[in-house]
Amino acid sequence: MSGGPFGNFLKKLSILRDIYMDEKGFSKVRIAIVTARNAPAHARVIHTLRAWGTPADEAHFVGIFGNRPIGTACRIRP
Numbered sequence: 001m002s003g004g005p006f007g008n009f010l011k012k013l014s015i016l017r018d019i020y021m022d023e024k025g026f027s028k029v030r031i032a033i034v035t036a037r038n039a040p041a042h043a044r045v046i047h048t049l050r051a052w053g054t055p056a057d058e059a060h061f062v063g064i065f066g067n068r069p070i071g072t073a074c075r076i077r078p
Helices: 004-019 042-052 068-073
Strands: 032-035 058-061
Touching (some): 032 042
């Protein structure tokens, strides 16, 4: 599957995450995916990330619910 602009960005972010990985397996760079997808469409996101070799530290599939509470918790500004 082609990555497109988001896939290319995610791959580069994953490399940066690996650069800052410590010996305990923790990185200063964390990757969180927040999407409006819901079951069963979430499986495609998971399979794509695995195929690209770009793990996410957190994944939130909010479906019909708003993503603002998760963005607030992660300190993401819209």
